[in-house]
Structures are given as structure tokens and as C-alpha cells.
Amino acid sequence: MKTSADLFEEIESAVVRFAGDSGDGMQTIGERFTDSSAFAGNDIATLPDYPAEIRAPAGTLAGVSGFQLQFGNRRILTPGDQPDALVAMNPAALKANIADLPEGGMLVINVDSFKKMNLSKAGYSSNPLEDIDFRKKYHLIELDLTSLTKEALSDTALKPSEKVRCKNFFALGFMYFVYGRPLEPTLKFFKEKWAKCMPQLAEANSIVLKAGYHLGDTMETARNRYQISKAPVKSGLYRKISGNEAMVYGLVAAASRAKRNLLYAGYPITPASPILEGLSVLKKHGVKTLQAEDEISAMGMALGASFAGDLAVVATSGPGMCLKSEFIGLASITELPVVIVDVQRGGPSTGLPTKTEQSDLLQSLYSRHGDCPLPVIAAHSPSDCFDCALEAVRLALTYMTPVILLSDLYIANGSEPWKIPNVCEIPEIENSFADTEEEFVVYRRNPETLARKQAIPGQIGLEHRIGGLEKDEDGEVSYDPENHEKMTQLRASKINGISKSLPSINLEGPCHGDLLVIGWGGTYGAICSAIKNMREEGFSISSLHLRHLNPFPKDLEKVMNGFDKIIVPELNLGQLSTVLQSTFSKKVISYSKIQGKPFKVSELKEEFLKHLP
Amino acid sequence: MKTSADLFEEIESAVVRFAGDSGDGMQTIGERFTDSSAFAGNDIATLPDYPAEIRAPAGTLAGVSGFQLQFGNRRILTPGDQPDALVAMNPAALKANIADLPEGGMLVINVDSFKKMNLSKAGYSSNPLEDIDFRKKYHLIELDLTSLTKEALSDTALKPSEKVRCKNFFALGFMYFVYGRPLEPTLKFFKEKWAKCMPQLAEANSIVLKAGYHLGDTMETARNRYQISKAPVKSGLYRKISGNEAMVYGLVAAASRAKRNLLYAGYPITPASPILEGLSVLKKHGVKTLQAEDEISAMGMALGASFAGDLAVVATSGPGMCLKSEFIGLASITELPVVIVDVQRGGPSTGLPTKTEQSDLLQSLYSRHGDCPLPVIAAHSPSDCFDCALEAVRLALTYMTPVILLSDLYIANGSEPWKIPNVCEIPEIENSFADTEEEFVVYRRNPETLARKQAIPGQIGLEHRIGGLEKDEDGEVSYDPENHEKMTQLRASKINGISKSLPSINLEGPCHGDLLVIGWGGTYGAICSAIKNMREEGFSISSLHLRHLNPFPKDLEKVMNGFDKIIVPELNLGQLSTVLQSTFSKKVISYSKIQGKPFKVSELKEEFLKHLP
Amino acid sequence: MITTKTEESNLTKKDFVTTNDVRWCPGCGDYAILNAVQRTMPELGIAKEKFVIVSGIGCSSRFPYYMNTYGFHTIHGRAPAVATGVKVANPELSVWLITGDGDGLSIGGNHLLHLLRRNLDINVLLFNNQIYGLTKGQYSPTSEVGKKTKSTPSGSVDYPVNPILFALGAEATFVARTVDSDQKHMIETFKAAQAHKGTSFVEVLQNCVIFNNKTFDPITNRENKVDQLLYLQEGKSLVFGQNSDKGIRLNGLDVEIVESTKGTNGSELLIHQPRNSNPAYATLLSQMTYPNFPTPMGIFRQLEGKETYEDSIVEQIETSQKNGEGSLQELLTGKNSWLVED
Amino acid sequence: MITTKTEESNLTKKDFVTTNDVRWCPGCGDYAILNAVQRTMPELGIAKEKFVIVSGIGCSSRFPYYMNTYGFHTIHGRAPAVATGVKVANPELSVWLITGDGDGLSIGGNHLLHLLRRNLDINVLLFNNQIYGLTKGQYSPTSEVGKKTKSTPSGSVDYPVNPILFALGAEATFVARTVDSDQKHMIETFKAAQAHKGTSFVEVLQNCVIFNNKTFDPITNRENKVDQLLYLQEGKSLVFGQNSDKGIRLNGLDVEIVESTKGTNGSELLIHQPRNSNPAYATLLSQMTYPNFPTPMGIFRQLEGKETYEDSIVEQIETSQKNGEGSLQELLTGKNSWLVED
Ligand SMILES: Cc1ncc(C[n+]2csc(CCOP(=O)(O)OP(=O)(O)O)c2C)c(N)n1
Ligand SMILES: Cc1ncc(C[n+]2csc(CCOP(=O)(O)OP(=O)(O)O)c2C)c(N)n1
Ligand code: SF4
Ligand code: SF4
Ligand SMILES: [Mg+2]
């Protein structure tokens, strides 16, 4: 028998997908695999994928939950187009995912769940594992996970049902073997999570994990083993971070750099709830979190807190954005700073609440009645949420305005390694506070930014009133026609003027060519990967990714003019295309995907090719 | 002494403005003057203008209420750029309006109100009536209205305070003399309004009205008298109608032609409340009106009623539109017919609630999260609200979709003569009802319109469920990626397909030229007047006015291509311009006015000239 | 309105079951409530096509998908508005509104308030699991103070809404409580709700096995329930406990427990009077909460004879039409028209 | 927070008056309430810059423009949310919320409900004129049934909300009523509201001269008021009428009028007990309405000792910071970081 080390095949990157029932713990093992890979020094990107129901009936297609990750020794920008290895815990998971596994891909199956009832629940009339063609098509590994797990735990005092529930870690251990992942981070996790309250469980899972690993070592079928060396990243301290986590940290960091207290008001909604939850544990950092009765109220609470001097933030998803629009209009006319995070999901209406989409851009720009422009920015990856939170706060406080920050389900739930910033190096954020020594005129403007100054209740002598009626510079209600025109123009100029403060565009590729790809938001990784590939293949293609969607960077038009064609790939019916065309009266090609899923790199390449000479 | 008939000067049209305190009854006499002119066979257009406060402190600028109308023997399309005659009941009314009166214009003043206190409330440091230059500048007529009215009523039993309150009708009587208006319609109005419950008041007002008229007859200063012959209109039965009235009638007519019960749910808001109020008296016509607790609820009630088979309608203004957006998204995904009327007012936020604006277009198009297109149409004059209501209902029922119908404060409150349609000639509106004899598949579509069929609760065997989650053709909830894309595309195609049913564009002027003016909504009258003038002056200019703002008529692009330049005048920051540019990637010139007031014909001409060779 | 009658008498539970997979978590209390509703409806003497189920958003609000009736799964908190529209459009329909504690009392509190005060003849079932289920376990407005959840790791700080007291504050005409673990009582209560003309508000205590398992255990489990549940019966005194050996009596304007009802012969005990038009009595009951008091189950208040909103609307229309419907042509013509001749 | 104290003791009414024109209709009850508030504030011992007035939309909600304090005129119905944000951001501020019957009980009912249950230390003054003033006279949720208004020409069909009962249903800790025509009573009530720690809900009966003139006349006019108003005083029995010759006593779980209090010596009359923790007592009072009963004025319920929302939040933060504030750098670093070396 050869030693397993002999069998290591050095590869650049791999894509693994775990799939099982909602109750099977697929998200948990996905997260563990990610941590372990990060620990091993790989770059990673993840894609959790679960149903809208909490726990749909066991064994059905509706109940399948999945987690895919890509890890590698180079910059990993997406969770991968298709898995190299698929772990399927039951027939439904197999059925829902097998179409994505390429021929020859590794397929790990929990065979004990391939019983008649489960097969029929999944809609299989016969057992695919008995189909010879099927068996030949993949690199099939059949594990009797239930029995194996029970066996491994025969010496422990757990109840049989509890034992069975550990089987996800058996599968994980097995995959650790296949990809040569370290066990330490996961063993540490068990300890931290359960050692105190449920030491038996910590123990049992450790046993099972190791048993899975050792099985790989001894099993004949596990002939492939892969080795992926460290990714060549800048030196420094790293951690894994999801988009929602990065948002939480970015907001806390921004409050600290602006020297304001952070007050967050929210109402639970998928996929934004983790921001509320993440902030609610940060009382030690002085963060106040309020769970409001609805999104209207959350927005009102934030506005009140902003009036009273806090850094006020709300986060929600599409349906909640609808409810906030009237208050956003009030924030705009009273010129109060507030950050509104929209973690987009599939729409319209309740739509696809647990799938990703980029379809709230036009809403962000135009949901209010009246002329009511405001800054809109979008994060493009999990860790970018941190930077965008800082930028949103900068815009809000510098320009005294509500700011909409778009995230989406894909980056909110996905994760990647993040180089931890040094707090002292994060720039301070300036406030536009009134001076008690000077005369305070409510809507007198900073000539540079056109921002008004803010006086805070409690400050002596700065008493004043604000509200939703049109007003003159003094803050007095005014129905004067010319004043209304002036104020409307001023508010618009203030927002447009933000473009002066934006850095120039960072093009991927040269500034002239056949095709320019313009992207925004969570499609960044896929677009970048596609462009890099195609440039290597010699195509004249460049790309740029917009963080600022209103106003656009000042050099955007010039950059666009350098290319023969412009294509805009979006996970919606063409919303950025619409805005680009209206802004520049220039035709762009819109490429849409509206499937609740991110772009595949291959899809993008195929589409781009169509528009290249 | 010459007889007054000798002094008649024949003119084509005249513009009269009444201005006074909110409590002075200016709207009332404006309305009467309008009726009287209509009765005299003139064409008319009106512009009421009042403050947001119910009754701001008497005598202040904030409390000034005005009513302007233009009447003439030709087609009158606007209430006039500036008054030929101004009636000012107090110093504040004078101050607020005098800038609009051209030199030599007739100025009728209620002198007893020009006392020190009133002058200072209005911000006059000295009495303008004592200024010789001022007196020379206008054709000044000073009436001691209070004393004159009291005198006229000396024989009646009214209390002194009640007598004084009749003085507006004295002023009206006087103006009737000047413009040779018939008294009958007003005398009839007194009878109908007060004869039963307050006969004394009917009597007193009649006396005062006549006294005012006779004073003109005897007074030396009233040397000008004008005569305006009938406007050459098509024969038929006419009435005066305001935009909100026309909306009410249009909705009732549409329900009747669609054979559905009309259910209207509303929440009071300026300037849409009169629609609720107007429908609430039509119980005899089977109309159900519900005053909801807010606009969200009103929209929900309408959706429920639509599900149950009624013709469901809501109307509101900007702030209410914000609140409806989540429910509109639900209406869109469930494909239920409902008409949403937005009577626009000055925004953003509470803004200028009693001033007009066209600034909710982008909101109408894009306020929902997700990709959620729906038809948007706009009425262009008071009577056009009738036709647009019919069209909105046609779109809603034929295409099974929510429809947004835009009106605005200017046309809602303004009025014009209307040729009363013959009910039998109004086309029937077809429903897309399910057939009990056929299999009912909830989202199976009519191949022509792409509309689904509607089954109504209570119908045997057609039980089904609808909701806001994405679903397949059967109506089952579906998270399938391809299905979501297909459904999103189908919903969008359905709306886009409406353009097939639209008549071709009606151009004012030839289809090639130097400048094309594209307008929408209440700016119709001013644009048409300007274009007619300029075409008479020989300019190569044409105009078109869009009723359908989404989708656009199918020939719009072709028409646009016939002109060197395109200009889009709007009472907003350029919202239709934005949409045109995004749709056709073609640059248009945006001309904005954001003063809460309609365009003047002269302003438009001046601007158009700038863009003509 | 296109309504024809089906043969209502032959209906069975099966007629109300859809072929859809029910997608609640195994063990969720919602299953039991679904079962109870499906067993109640065939017995109401109402044709199947007359039922309309309207819901908001939440685990509970998935309900209409599992009922083979007309159904509308709307948006979060707004079902009362939709239900109102359905009922006013067609008062002949039997409208059932399914909502959760978050859907009905957090985001939707106002619509529920106005539905209750308008007294439409709609049955409201509020599934109270004291948690947000569908969004995975944040506290709800009925969660107890100090509740540790995902969004309140240090414990919630707001005082809960008492759904019964809230409904009384809205002057609801029918207010009741039942629990997912008691099929018989649920069916009885749902039947009474449908029989009541006016809005019927029923709080259903519901167990969320995943995020708030066993919250109601202290009062509903086999051992405790005799001492912790008090079944309300009109005209009977308020007694509970093994052999009904405990009772409730008035002490000033508050209630107290009488430990033994034997000697008193029950005469000093409070008599259940759901038809007392003064809400003070029902208010007293609403204050009986665990652990100080047994939790009352059944109908707290039931006031008949208040006209419903939809009936009043129909009546106004009928009154105004008693001399015939209005003529559209006359309406358009109005009173101040004038003729222009050629 | 940038707060410094002004000399509060020298404040007079004038300090609270703005130079703005007050734009209510002549004779509107709002003027009297404005006056009462301007007279109350200087006497509270609170520095002027600590006052924040938040309102929604309506005639009443124009209030902040006329007060020379910090003020926020927000949007329709949502002032409770904004006030909550202000108060939680800075609990030291004295926050006053001005709302109308439409603003507070129609569109804003839910926010008010949640404000009350959360028990923030905010004073809510609800100007109840039983009409929509600013939109020119449609009926409101407090209008009586059958009210003929612009939007209900045949009379309104919905049953009104009883603001006091609504507040009790939300378990408000301070519930009171006063009237625009009684300066002294308004000031007294507003002072008590500010003194109360927790949300104070005050219904102010207010006359709208334009659209609902004299609605309260039957109870407030000079002639009737002795018989129609009952002033509540803690610990005193419920008496009213000329020479306090009439009183209120309990009859079962309902109240009735005792025509002469002479013989009874008052002993059988109800004693006013605003601190009774059971809401049943205040509920009884809320049912005393014209024309059957005198209308109670004053404090219906006042429960001290319930911690406020903002205090609980601050406390949780202080507790978690008792060993020092969290380090941002540590937070960002987390527990699972790894070092990449060159
Ligand atoms: C406008 C809006 N906000 C938030 C959500 C997210 N959401 C869905 S259900 C729910 C609460 C569910 O709680 P509850 O009503 O108690 O129902 P349960 O799931 O417990 O049955 C929330 C907040 C949403 N769908 N829409
Ligand atoms: C969202 C929204 N809907 C409607 C309105 C119109 N509106 C303004 S005030 C008001 C009601 C006023 O009534 P109330 O609160 O009783 O105040 P009052 O004027 O009687 O003092 C309404 C419906 C609005 N401003 N915003
Ligand atoms: S999460 Fe709770 S309430 Fe929702 S289905 Fe699961 S057990 Fe039921
Ligand atoms: S309309 Fe009524 S409430 Fe409004 S200011 Fe006038 S009198 Fe006061
Ligand atoms: Mg719940």
C-alpha cells in the first residue's frame, strides 16, 4: 500500500460543494472547511445557498441546503462556476445538484439515505446509484455515513439520535483528507463552541471528524488527494470575513473615526438581519441597537438619532426599502446624515428571499416622490463592505445627506480572507458641526461641499426647527416659488458635487480597446476573473467596477469613450444600463441574468466573446 | 352720461385674478366667475392657488389665497401668463400679486382694508395707494367694499359680521359688469346652495352681487368694459369640469363599461382628497368608498377588492405613493388589476403641498424593489382626466396589472369646459376572467396580451392561491432559477407589449423640423399655446404630448428622429428627459421649472427660441 | 358577483387539503393548527368556494398555500387591509386572516387595530409563538422582557404586548385564546369565531420547535395544565385545578385566587360573562398570566349586535339606491351644463 | 454629547415663543394649548436647550415651528419613531411629541402603540379634535359613528377609537386627559406628564373651529361642564355636579351614577386610584362617556417604577463596559486570524 502522501496531486484551486437537508448542518461544515482552508493559507470565496423555509420537510427538494467554496493558491474571486467535488447527503441533495457536477467530478454520497422513501421524496423513480452509466460518469465514493458515525461513537454516551446528527462532521473529515486540510481549526472550534456547555458533544464531533479523516487514509477509493499551496498574498494579519460581518465592523470603525456614537435601528429581514444581530453583541463598543416595529419606524428612529447627533444607520432588504422611502425623502430635505444599507435579494415583492439579485438600483435612485437625489454606492465583495461602510459614512457626514449603500445576498453571506486593517491607519471622518461661537443659520452651506451645518439638541443657543416643508436658508417654511427652485437645485448640486471628491477610475486593462465591461456590486469577482482570462487569451477587453452609482466618478464618460463597445452585465433586467444611458445618452449593451444566482465566469466569457471582433 | 353699452370693447380673451385672505372666499368667486363665463359660451382655464394652512393669520402674506382664470372666444389652453385685471381684497393680496400685473392693468382694490395694521402685516411701511407713481402705473379702481356691502344690506336682518362676509360677491358683481358676464348662473347657485337652509343668505348675496354690478354701471372710473364673444366650439352639451371631477366621472364610467363594481380606498391628502370626496357621494351609482387608516392600507384594501373581483382604485399624492410601493410590487407579481392615481404636488417630502409639480415620474416608474415594470400614463388637462381614467382601467383589466395614472395639482384643481360624452359611445372594457368550463391555470397567459386570467373567490372549482413569492405557471411557489428568469421576462414583456395597443403619435406640426418639443401632463396647454404662436410666426417647431410614459408609443423613436433637436419642458429637474435618454440613448435638452407653478407661455417661447436656428 | 353554491354538506377535511408539500419544520405547532382549521371548515355549512384565507408574511402566514381554498399570501403586516378589501367587495365570503405575533402585532399592529374597531365579519387567527420564526429567531413584541435571542443577546428590554388586552383596547367584539396542543378546543373556538358576526380575534398559542421551543410548556404540558389553564365557560364560575378545586374571585378591582372552592360553594367566585359590554371584566381576565395566575383559555369577550363595517356600507348604498340606481349619463351631465348649437 | 446647562431658573414663557407667525385659524384650540405648553416649560426646571419637540403632520403638528426650542416636524404618523431615536440617542433631553387624532391614531397608531409599550420617557400630547383639520375636514378615527364629513356624506360607519382605552391596551404607564379650554388643568397635567418617568400619554380635547366647531361643547361649555366633567383626584372619590352632589360607584363590574352623594357620605363611591396596577380600574373610567356619564378629566393611570426603554439600553451598555470599552482593533482582529509572513 502506498502512503497517502505519495498520492498528492498539486493543483491550483478547487471547488467543493456540500449539499444536504436543511437540518443536516451543511452551512456549518461549509464554514469549517472555509476556515480550515484559510488557515492553510489559501485564498477562498464562498457561496452559501439555502431555502426560504426554516426547515422544509426532510428529504424534499425544497429542503436542500448547500454550501460551495473555492480555494486556491492564487487570488480566488468567485466560489467557482461548478464543483470539482460534490458531497450529497441524501437523494434530494443529489438531484438538486448533480447537473452542476462535470463528468469525472468527485461525488461523495451518503448511501444509507438512498432508501426508497427518500428516493421517492426526491422524485427519483429508481436509485441512480444502481445506474451503471451514472456510476461511470463520476468519481463516485459511497460512504455509509450513518453507520460509520455510529460506529465511531460507539464508546460515547450520546443518544443514538444525537450520534447520527454528527454525521456531517464525518463527511467533513473525509473531505479534509482528500484536500489535505488541517484539522486544528475545526477541533478548536468544537472546543470553543461546546466545551463548556456540552463537552460530550465537543468530544463526539472531534472523534467523528478524525474518523472521517482516517477513513480517507485507509480507503481504497479515495485515491485522489490534492495539495494546494498557499496563496501569494501580502504579508500581514488575516481573517475570514463575510459581507455582513464586514458591514458591521465597517460601521463601528466609521463611528469611531467620526467620533460619534453608533445607533442602529433595524427590523429583521433576510438577508440583512445578521447586521442587526452582529451589532447587537457590540454593546462593549457602545453600539445601541434598536429592533423597531417595522422598517418605517427603524428609519424614523435613525433620523431622530441623527438629529440628536448619533451616527445613525439602518439596514434592510427590498421590501423594507419600499417602506423607508417616505422617511428618506424627509432625511433628504432636512439634510440629515444617515446610512441606509440595502442587502438586495430576489424581487419583486417577496420574490426569492434567499437568493441574490442586484435589482434595487433604480429603486435606490428614484424611490422618493419629488426631485430627491442622493448618493448611492455599492460594495463589490464581502470585505469591500468594510470599505464601503466607511465611504458611506464619509459621504453622509461630509455632505449631510442620507446615503444608500447597496450590498447583496451573495456578498453578505459569502466570505473571503481579509487583511485586517490597522485602526490608526483608517482616516478620520469629519463632521459638519455648527460652531457655538458663530451665528447658526440652519441651511447656510459650506461653499465647498454645499453641506449645511448640524447643531445638536442640548447645545445652548442653537435651538432650531427642521421639517419636511420647503424652507429658506433660515429654516423658515417658505412657499416662495424662486426659493423652492433654488433649494431643489442646491440639494441636487450638493449631491452631484460629490463626484469632485472621488478618486479616478481604476481600469482593469488598458484605457482603449474593443470592449469595456462595466460592472457594479457582487459581480466583481466573476467579471474580473473573466477579464483576466480573456486578456491572457489576447482579447482587447477591459473592465471597470463602479463603487459610486450616484454620482458617477467624474472621469467615467471619458473612460467609456475609449472603447468601441460597452457591455454591462447585471443580475437584473438592465438597471445600471438604464442609468448609464440616461446619464450619457450613449448606447450600452445590457447582459442580464435573473436566476437568483451569481454569474459564472464561463457565462460571462461566452457573452463577452459575442461582442468582440 | 354715455350708456355703458357704448363703452364695450371687443376683445379675444382676458385674464382675471382674484386675491384675498384665505377666509375671504376668493375660490368661491373665482368658481362663480368661471361658471358665468362658461355659461356665456367662452372657453376657459382656471388656476386656483391657496396656502397650505387652512386659515393662516388674517392679513398676512402667508394667508393669501388666489384664483386666476382666462376666458376667451378662442381655444383657451392655460389660465394665462399674467392677469389683465387683479382684484386685491387686502394689502397682503396686493403685495403678493402686484408683481404679476402688467403696467396699465386693471387693479381693483378694497380700500377699507388698507389700514395701518393690515399694511404692516403685509409688510408695507407706507400705503402704496398714496404713492403717485403706483397710482399712475395701473388702471386703479378703489372700492370701499365693506361699507358698500353693508349699505346694500342695510334692510336685511343679517348680523353686521355676516354682512361684511358677503363683500366678495360685491367685488364679483363689479367684475361681472366690467366683463359683461351674466348674473343668472350665480343667482341660481345662491338658490341651490342656501335657499333651503339659509334663505337669508341666498337673498343677501343676491342683493350684494347685483349692487356690485350696478355700481359698475354708475361709476365713472369703470370706463373700460369688455365684450368677449362665444368660443367657436363643436356643438353639443357642455359643462365645466375640474381634473378631480373628471377623474371621478372617468372611474365611474370605466367601472360601468367594464361591468365591475367600483371600490375606491383612500386616505385624505392634498390635492387628491376631492377624488375620495367626489366618489363618496356616488353611492347611488354603487360606488364603495373606504377611508383607510393610511395609504398602505388603502392600497391593500384595493388589492383585496381586486382579488375579489371589484374594479379597485386608489388615489393619493407623493407621500402616499411612497407608502404604496411595497403593495404595488405585490400587485405586479400577483398580476392583479388596480388603478393608482397620483395627483402630484411639490416635493420632496412634505414639500409644497398646495403647489403643483411633475416630479413623481421617476418614482412611478421605479419605486419598487426588484424588476417591477408597470404602465404609467399621465393626464394633460382637467377633462383629459376622464379619458385617462378610462385608459388606465382598460390597461389594468386587459393586461392584469397595476397601472399608475399621473395627474397634478394644477389640472386637478383647474377647470375647463367639457363636451359631455354620450355614455353609449364610450367603448366597453374587456375583462380577462377565467372560464369555469376550462381548466384554470393561474398564470397561464393570453398569447396576445400575455395577461393571465382572473378567477374570483366564490366561483366553484377555481380555488387557487396567489402571493408575493416567485411562482411557476401553476401558481406554485418556485425557487427554480430558470423559472424566475422566465417569469421576470414575461412580466416585463407583458408591459412592453402594451405599446402594440397604442395609437400612433399625434404631432402638433409637421413631422420634420428644427425643434421637437416633447411634453407630458399638465404642461399641455402652455406648450400647445407656445407652439401655435411660434408656428404662426413661422418657426419650424412641432410638439407632441405623451400620455403613455411606460411603455412609450411604438413610433416615438421614429418621430424623434425627424427633428434636429428635441427639448423636454418639465416642472421638475428633468425626469422625462432622463427616461427618454435611457430609452433611446439619444440626447434631449431638458428645460426645468421647479417653482410650484405652471409654465408661462412666454417662458416657453423664450426658451424654445434659444434652440432654434 | 359570480357565486353559486356547491353542496356544502358533503365537505370533509380532505377537501381542504392541497397537494402541496407542507414546508414547516417537523414538529412545528402550525401543523396542528392547520389540521384544526381543516377539520373546522367542513363543519361550518359554508360552501368551499366561499372561503378566502388571507395572510401576511411569516412561517404562520404560509398557511393559505396549504389550504385548498381561495388564498392570498400578501406582504408583511398588511393582511388586515387586504382582508378588508375582500370582505367589503363581497360580504358573502367567509374571510379568514392568518397572522403571526410579528406580522400582526409588530409591523401590522395598526391595521389589526383598525380592522378590530371597524368590526368587519372576519376571523383573525394570530399564531403567537413569541418569536420571529421565518427570519430565524429574533424576539417579537410578545416575547417576555429579558428574552435572549439573536437580536437581543443581552435580553430584550421592551415590555411585551398582551394580545388580548390589545384587542380589548381596540374594542374588538370577539376575543378568544386557544392553544395548538388542544385540537378539540381549537375547533370549538374557531367555530365560535365563525359564528360571531363581527371581527373575531383568536390568539393561538403556538410552539416554534426551532427558535422558541416549549415556551408554553409551563402552562400546557401534561403535568401543569390542570393548574395552569383555566377554561372559560359562559355563565360558569372561574375554576381550575384538579377537581376544579381552585377559583378566581374579585378583590376590589383586582382578581385573586381562592385556594379551595369547596366551602364557598362557588358563590363568591367570578362568573364568566363574555357578553359584559364593559371591557373592564375582560381586562381583568387578560391580566391573569403565568406564573401568578392560571392562563384563561376560551372566549374572553363576545358582544353581538354591533353592525359590521361591510353591512353598513352595503346598507348606505342600498338606501341611496332604493329609488333606483343612478344614471351615468345624468351624472356626467350634471346640473350646470349648457348647449352649444351650430 | 455636547450639553451645557443654561440658567434654567430665569426662563419665562417669552423664551419659548418664536418670532414666526402662528398660522392656525383664528379661534383654533391649538393656540390655547400652545400657550399652556409655553407656560409649562419654564416651570419645569429644565434648561431650554434640552427640550426637543417632535411632531407628525397635521394642523396640530405645526406646533414645533412655534416653539423656540429644538424641533422636528416630521412626516405623517411617524413622530413616535423619530422621538424614540432622539430619546435613545440622548436620554437627557426632554422630548415632547405632538400629534393629532389622525396623525397619532389613524396612520400612526402602530408607532404610538409601540412607543407606549416600550415606555420611553417621552411626553405625548394628542390633540383630539375628532377631525382631519389640515386636509380640510374628513372624519377621523375618533369621530363618532354617523359623522357627516366631506368623505362621509352619508355618515361614517366605523366605530371610533377611544384614545384612553387604546393607551391602556398598550399598557401605557401614564394616561391622562385635559381640554384646550382649561389653561390651569392643561398646565397641571403637562407638569404631571413631565414628572412621570416613562411615556406619558395625554389626550387634549381640542376645538377645530373650522371643520368640527363645538364638538366638545356639550361637555365643556360653561353651563354643562359642572355636570359633564369629572375631575379626577387621586385618593378622592369620583364626584361631580354642582356642589359635588353626584358620584360614581361600582355596580358589579360596571359603573353607575349615584344621584346624591349626601346621604352616602361618599363611602360607597369609587375612590380614584390611578396607581392601581390592574388596568381594569382605568378601563372602567375610559367607558364613562357623554351623554351617559360625565367625562373624566385628569390622570387615569400612573404607574411608576417601570424602567424606561432608554435606561435599559444604556444600562446594558454600561454593564458590558464595566471593565472598559471594547477595543476596535481587537474587534476587527477577531479570534481566528492568521499571520501571513513574507
Ligand atoms: C417589509 C418586511 N419586513 C421584514 C420582513 C421579514 N420577515 C418575514 S416574516 C417576519 C416575522 C415573522 O414573525 P411572525 O409574524 O411572528 O411569524 P412566524 O414566522 O413566527 O410564524 C419578518 C420580520 C418582510 N418579509 N417584509
Ligand atoms: C403620508 C401622508 N398621508 C396623508 C397626508 C395628508 N394629511 C396631512 S395632515 C392629515 C391628517 C390631519 O389630521 P390630524 O392628525 O387629526 O391633525 P389636525 O389637522 O386635525 O390637527 C393628513 C391626512 C400626509 N401629509 N402624508
Ligand atoms: S421556525 Fe418555528 S414557527 Fe417556523 S416553521 Fe419552524 S418551528 Fe414553525
Ligand atoms: S382647520 Fe381646525 S384644527 Fe386646523 S388650524 Fe383651523 S381650526 Fe385649528
Ligand atoms: Mg412568531
Ligand SMILES: [Mg+2]
Ligand atoms: Mg385632528
